Amino acid sequence: MQNLPFFEMFKALIIGIVEGITEWLPVSSTGHMLIVDAFLPMNMSAEFKSLFFIVIQLAAVCAVIILFWNRMFPFGFEKSAESGLSGASNGLPKIVVHKDIFSLWFKTVAACIPGAVAVFAADDFIEEHLYGPAVISFALIFxxxxxxxxxxxxxxxxxxxxxxRDIDYKTALIIGLFQVLSIIPGTSRSGATIIGALLIGVSRTAAAEFTFFLAVPVMIGSSLLKLLKYEGSLGGAESAVLAVGCITAFIVSLAAVKFLMSYIKKHDFKLFGFYRIAFGAAVLLLLGFIR
Incomplete structure (x- = not known):
């Protein structure tokens, strides 16, 4: 077994914190992770880092699934009211199907189709040519x-x-088309979907919650795709780094999601807009000084 690279695990911890905070805020988690890696690069293969950045996002999605389980899981249980031969309730739980949640998942899948097509068509090109700090910064600002x-x-x-639950198929598909914009690093998947939702009259709370639904199939699909394409080996060092990043992203995401849902009940998204502009400009200035 390889010696565990403790400094690399420290970097994974930092990136996991960044991912956990930024995955659900409309500020681009991928953009932030890539910028952190540009200034504090992980000493791992490019192929492993590509896998790492996707899989820890899946860990963040797991936090949302746990927090919103009752609103996302379409099956439930309730005490049966049926009576036995004695006339008394047998007390056995009965499975209940929540049709409105099933319907919302079908709409979510429909919304994911445009993004899936875009990723299959352009993912390799974008990863090769547009994953630089300058592109990310301009996208953050714009x-x-x-x-x-x-x-x-x-x-x-x-x-x-x-x-x-009132989002219809037409609205879901329009939001899905906006999600295509997020294939450009620095755009933000949640940011693109929220922008699309707000433009067509969806409230901030409903837009944020639909973003959570969209994240589940998107990140599961992206992670499976990366794992299938991954040709390297996950030895002890890689597995340890991946575990640190995933656990950190999961824990931090629990707090970040609670913060976001509480914040948008009383505030709009302009604060995140100002943050994006300031952070993007700061990175561009820093890049100028470095060069």
């Missing part, structure tokens, strides 16, 4: 401005959809 503009527009109108 969509930060978009967030501020959209929120200013939304001050003058009311949302037409306030509950995620």
């Amino acid at each position: 969509y930060g401005i978009v967030f501020i503009v959209i929120e200013n527009i939304n001050k003058k109108r009311d949302a037409r959809i306030n509950d995620v």
Whole structure:
């Protein structure tokens, strides 16, 4: 077994914290992780790092599944009211199917189709040519401005959809088309879907919750794809680094999701827009100094 690279695990811990915080905030988790790796690079193969950045996002998704289990899982149990021969209730639990949750999952799958097509068509090209700090910074700044503009527009109108269960197939597909934008690093998957949702009249809370639903098939699919394409070996060192990143991202995500849902009940997304602009500009300035 390889000696465990403790400094690499420390880097994995830092990246796991960054992922856990930024996965659910509309600020681009991939962009932040790549920028951290640009200034504090992991001494691992490029192929392993590509796998690492995807799989720890799946760990963050697991946090959402746990927090929103009752709203995401379409099956439930309730005490049976049926009576036995004696006329008394037999007390056995009865499986209940929540059709509204099933329907929402079908709409989620429909919304994922445009993004899946885009990833299969352009993922390798984008990973090879657009994963640099400069591209990420410009995307952070551009969509930060978009967030501020959209929120200013939304001050003058009311949302037409306030509950995620009221999203129809047309609305889901439009949001899915916006999700395609997130294949550019620095855009943010949650940011792109929230922007699309806000533009067509979905409330902030419903938009954020639909983003959680979208993340489940997207990240499971992306992780499986990376694992199938991965030709390296996961030895003791790689497994330890991956475990540290995943566990950290999962724990931090639990807190980040709770914060986001509490925050957007009273505030809009403009703060995240200003943050994106400031962070993107800071990285560009830092890149200028380094060069």
